[in-house]
Amino acid sequence: MTSESLQASRGTHDIWGTEIRLWQFLEQHARRILGQANYQEIRTPIFEATELFNRGIGEGTDIVSKEMYTFTDRGERSLTLRPEGTAGVVRSLIEHKRLQQGVQRCWYQGAMFRYERPQAGRQRQFHQLGVEVFGSDDPRSDVEVIALGLEFLEALGLSHLTLELNSVGDPEDRQRYKAALVDYLTPYASDLDPDSQVRLTKNPLRILDSKNPATQKILAEAPQLPEYLGQDSQRHFERVQSGLTALGLAYELNPRLVRGLDYYTRTAFEITTRELGAQSAVGGGGRYDQLVQELGGSATPAVGWAMGLERLVGLLQKRGETPAPDLDFYIATQGEGTANLSLQITQMLRRHGLRVEMDVSQSALGKQIKRADKLGCQACVIVGESEVATGDITVKWLATGVQELVAFPSGFSDSAVWRQKLRPNP
Ligand code: HAM
Numbered sequence: 001m002t003s004e005s006l007q008a009s010r011g012t013h014d015i016w017g018t019e020i021r022l023w024q025f026l027e028q029h030a031r032r033i034l035g036q037a038n039y040q041e042i043r044t045p046i047f048e049a050t051e052l053f054n055r056g057i058g059e060g061t062d063i064v065s066k067e068m069y070t071f072t073d074r075g076e077r078s079l080t081l082r083p084e085g086t087a088g089v090v091r092s093l094i095e096h097k098r099l100q101q102g103v104q105r106c107w108y109q110g111a112m113f114r115y116e117r118p119q120a121g122r123q124r125q126f127h128q129l130g131v132e133v134f135g136s137d138d139p140r141s142d143v144e145v146i147a148l149g150l151e152f153l154e155a156l157g158l159s160h161l162t163l164e165l166n167s168v169g170d171p172e173d174r175q176r177y178k179a180a181l182v183d184y185l186t187p188y189a190s191d192l193d194p195d196s197q198v199r200l201t202k203n204p205l206r207i208l209d210s211k212n213p214a215t216q217k218i219l220a221e222a223p224q225l226p227e228y229l230g231q232d233s234q235r236h237f238e239r240v241q242s243g244l245t246a247l248g249l250a251y252e253l254n255p256r257l258v259r260g261l262d263y264y265t266r267t268a269f270e271i272t273t274r275e276l277g278a279q280s281a282v283g284g285g286g287r288y289d290q291l292v293q294e295l296g297g298s299a300t301p302a303v304g305w306a307m308g309l310e311r312l313v314g315l316l317q318k319r320g321e322t323p324a325p326d327l328d329f330y331i332a333t334q335g336e337g338t339a340n341l342s343l344q345i346t347q348m349l350r351r352h353g354l355r356v357e358m359d360v361s362q363s364a365l366g367k368q369i370k371r372a373d374k375l376g377c378q379a380c381v382i383v384g385e386s387e388v389a390t391g392d393i394t395v396k397w398l399a400t401g402v403q404e405l406v407a408f409p410s411g412f413s414d415s416a417v418w419r420q421k422l423r424p425n426p
Contacts, residue, residue: 011124022313030129033152039107044088050078056087058262060203067114081113085130094297103135121279121311130306137301142267143243149305164270166257167237169229177228188218208256224255236266263288283307328422330372331358334365335385342383352415373398
């Protein structure tokens with residue numbers, strides 16, 4: 001009987017080999033930069049009650065109306081694989097009463113799910129790294145999170161990034177703007193692309209995102225959101241801009257930036273690059289002062305962002321980033337009598353904190369050394385019958401081909417000696 005081989009589902013991918021090292025590198029980098037700013041990691045469940053996203057992200061958004069992975073479990077509950085991280089974090093902080101404990105700064109990373117048409121940089125299962133700050137409407141918290149995002153990217157060596165900035169105002173500001181936009185667009189309704197025609201009644205602000213040339217042309221003369229900001233929103237926006245300037249962070253005002261989730265108030269931003277083709281957003285975020293209340297908590301202002309890790313990995317790969325080797329030593333063996341000695345050497349070196357792989361393939365010595373080279377090991381420890389007999393072990397340094405004899409166990413017992421000889425851990 002033959003069976004068809006199974007493949008990863010469309011829009012998902014396996015991460016392994018040299019690519020996983022880039023992911024690990026990104027994760028370490030995130031821990032360091034966010035830890036310095038005292039952000040606490042939070043891990044929320046991958047699935048949540050569907051209602052959380054309906055209420056949080058908004059029923060009129062593309063995400064909720066057509067991209068969610070929603071299912072009914074065996075207890076007849078409607079559950080959804082999280083399409084983003086913010087709603088779950090808010091739910092968690094309300095549930096655990098953490099919002100009563102002053103300003104909360106947190107970060108998260110993990111898989112998110114959206115039923116989108118897969119293409120380069122756009123997947124159905126993708127990963128986000130995100131930060132959220134709760135409990136302050138001080139414009140400095142907007143500046144802090146934006147600066148943290150930019151610093152994270154810059155420290156990775158990623159340049160050619162643009163910070164696009166807008167204010168989407170308070171709900172009242174947006175209501176006034178929505179009315180003005182609909183008034184302006186209605187006479188052109190039949191010239192708009194089909195999606196925008198539907199949005200005209202359902203979610204007019206999303207029309208600003210249309211890539212359709214005819215719609216774009218009509219939008220060129222449309223009223224602009226920042227003109228409709230009330231005094232408070234305007235002042236807040238000015239202070240955010242002033243803070244960014246004080247930190248020497250460049251930004252481009254984009255009055256059409258409205259973002260794809262309904263919860264934003266005031267500051268909205270995206271970090272974009274030209275290096276990724278159509279999927280230009282590396283990350284995005286903004287302020288969401290009403291969401292906590294909408295999800296049942298007490299009024300708590302908040303601001304945050306999320307970045308797409310696949311897109312970051314793509315940028316690092318484009319830059320030719322090759323992660324440093326993972327291994328210090330490869331233990332090659334030849335002959336049955338070497339079994340216990342190879343186990344002992346492996347254990348000893350690992351106890352020194354060194355990274356060691358022991359060969360168990362039983363293949364020819366030449367093949368084992370080749371594998372050591374391929375794995376990026378710095379040295380190959382060769383344990384043969386003569387080594388067992390004399391106690392002098394051959395260590396071959398792979399970059400130079402130089403070999404030396406090291407006495408076992410005395411020569412292996414001093415970790416400082418090995419650390420001196422090895423290139424430092426990445
Ligand atoms: P978002 O703009 O929907 O915001 O997603 C943030 C980032 O996730 C995007 O800029 C992109 O890099 C990545 N991303 C989104 N969808 C995909 C996909 N299908 N494939 C690959 N990458 C993708 C949010 O999710 C908000 N929760 C951000 C936020 C946090 N706002 C405030 N706090």
